[in-house]
Amino acid sequence: xxxxxxxxxxxxxxxxxxxxxxxxxxxxxxxxxxxxxxxxxxxxxxxxxxxxxxxxxxxxxxxxxxxxxxxxxxxxxxxxxxxxxxxxxxxxxxxxxxxxxxxxxxxxxxxxxxxxxxxxxxxxxxxxxxxxxxxxxxxxxxxxxxxxxxxxxxxxxxxxxxxxxxxxxxxxxxxxxxxxxxxxxxxxxxxxxxxxxxxxxxxxxxxxxxxxxxxxxxxxxxxxxxxxxxxxxxxxxxxxxxxxxxxxx
Numbered sequence: 001x002x003x004x005x006x007x008x009x010x011x012x013x014x015x016x017x018x019x020x021x022x023x024x025x026x027x028x029x030x031x032x033x034x035x036x037x038x039x040x041x042x043x044x045x046x047x048x049x050x051x052x053x054x055x056x057x058x059x060x061x062x063x064x065x066x067x068x069x070x071x072x073x074x075x076x077x078x079x080x081x082x083x084x085x086x087x088x089x090x091x092x093x094x095x096x097x098x099x100x101x102x103x104x105x106x107x108x109x110x111x112x113x114x115x116x117x118x119x120x121x122x123x124x125x126x127x128x129x130x131x132x133x134x135x136x137x138x139x140x141x142x143x144x145x146x147x148x149x150x151x152x153x154x155x156x157x158x159x160x161x162x163x164x165x166x167x168x169x170x171x172x173x174x175x176x177x178x179x180x181x182x183x184x185x186x187x188x189x190x191x192x193x194x195x196x197x198x199x200x201x202x203x204x205x206x207x208x209x210x211x212x213x214x215x216x217x218x219x220x221x222x223x224x225x226x227x228x229x230x231x232x233x234x235x236x237x238x239x240x241x242x243x244x245x246x247x248x249x
Contacts, residue, residue: 003228006031010227011075011082013066013119014089016043018188019138022216023086024051024059026224033058035079038089039065066115067107076122083130084227085123087116088138092153100152113156117163120178124167128174134227135171137164138219141182141242157182161238168236177235179226184242185213210243 010027014020016038024034028051036044041063048059062078064071066089090112093100100108120135127133142150143157161180168178185191185205191213205213222241225231240246 001230003030003224003230005224005228007033008084009033009035009079009082010084010086011035011037011079011123012086012088013037013115016040016047018190019183019186019216019219020086020088021047022220023088023138023223026217026220027084027227028055028057028059030224030228031055031057032084035060035062035082037062037064037066037075039063066119067110069118072115072118073122076119076126080126082123083127083133085119085133085135086138086223086227087119087135089115092150092156094150094153096148097151105152108152109156112153113159116160120163120167124171124174124176124178127176128171131175133176135167135176135178136223136227137178137180138223139164139180139182139238141184141240141246144182144240144246164238165236172235177232179231179234179236180238181219181223181226182238182240182242183214183219184240184245186219187213187215208243208245209248212243214241214243 010032012020012024015024015036024036028034038044044061048061051059062075064075066072092108092112093104116137123135137160139160140157142154143161146154164178164180171178219241
């Protein structure tokens with residue numbers, strides 16, 4: 001399926017590895033020019049070279065910390081040509097209410113929650129003036145099934161789900177779509193390390209309805225579709241990609 005993304009421009013945050021890097025690769029493969037943002041400039045430069053060489057697209061690297069307001073505003077200004085925003089950065093720690101203290105909770109939400117909101121605010125206004133554009137928020141299935149052991153992440157994801165639905169319900173009046181993706185467990189470096197260190201974790205993944213976790217490319221394919229004109233009538237919707245975990249109860 002041709003997603004009609006050739007020549008479009010997108011900003012992907014948290015693009016240096018994992019799901020973000022996979023999203024960048026899929027979008028580049030569809031002919032989309034890219035802005036890649038993360039804190040690790042070396043990793044971004046390596047990925048940018050790979051994408052330029054493989055797909056012949058333009059790739060601009062932005063080494064920023066989205067927790068810093070000046071960095072966030074500088075990024076938004078430098079990506080004024082982008083009609084697609086993929087909010088993907090974030091790393092909220094696991095732990096109970098008493099294990100995740102005040103400072104860790106706020107530090108995590110500054111990146112995963114408030115940076116999503118603040119960058120969306122800047123993009124939404126600009127895209128609305130143009131009368132076209134898409135914001136895709138990569139959130140997380142913990143927002144649908146919160147647990148005490150991942151309370152900061154579940155609460156943050158639930159807030160972003162509400163934010164995405166509210167903004168996505170209003171956006172089409174301005175020509176802007178806002179959608180969300182809720183991945184379940186994905187085979188990123190973090191999960192690979194967890195499985196290697198703990199046989200019980202590995203066994204729990206094997207017992208999932210699909211018998212495995214998702215590949216980052218599977219999440220990226222969904223993001224690319226939702227960002228594309230093929231999904232022109234989808235807004236305010238959050239799509240869960242978890243191999244049936246949420247439905248299994």
